[in-house]
Amino acid sequence: MDWQGQKVAEQLMQIMLVVFAIAAFVTGYIAGSFELMMYVYAGGVVLTILTTIPNWPFFNRHPLKWLDPSEVEKHPKPQVTTSVSKKKPAKK
């Protein structure tokens, strides 16, 4: 999951749960049934799990653009300083 996908997944999870909770409460209250509220909300939670937890291709539409490998040769890594490299042979 890419950065954009993670943001979308979190927002989608929160919005879906809140919407299902409101829908469940309203239907339960109108129908006068506490059980119905629980079933509607449980269904909503299952649906939210299926939507936001698996790593769907939908969440991977903004891949990070890494630099071309040839750039590494143009900008070499700074060498490790001598004080660190001295200690290693001393151990052996």
Added chain:
Amino acid sequence: MHSFSYRANALLTFSLTILALMCAMASLTDNFNSPSPTATVQILNVNRFQKRSNGDDEVAITLNISADLQSLFTWNTKQVFVFLAAEYTTPKNTLNQVSLWDRIIPTKEEAKFSVKPKNKYKFIDQGSNLRGRDFNMTLHWHVMPKTGKMFADKLVLPGFRLPESYSYR
């Protein structure tokens, strides 16, 4: 949100927080319900009225209880516990409460009933004060909700009087 388990954890936590909130709101809706229960109680017969060997008065009676407690039930009601108590004043105690009968009402359909029981629990006074005693029958109820706090209320039915003398079999 970067891994499977992190997303599962976030979803579980958030969904349970919302569930708790929903239950709290369901409990709050009980305040909109203003019940109007009705009840009548009759003493059909005084089966036995005697002084026990330790000097306390004991009465055995047959009751006729009819009540309509359906308005106590809301969508958030699990059950209603109802009990009938005889309440009276004696020189020793400013309030005596003697539970005579009780019942658990699990559904709204069963909240409207008419029964003719004998007193389920013994009607015994702390002393010998029951002859000619005026007393109230009080119907108490406790509403047990599915979530939230319990409610309790009562209906006082005055104007009962016990016989002036003991009866012997």
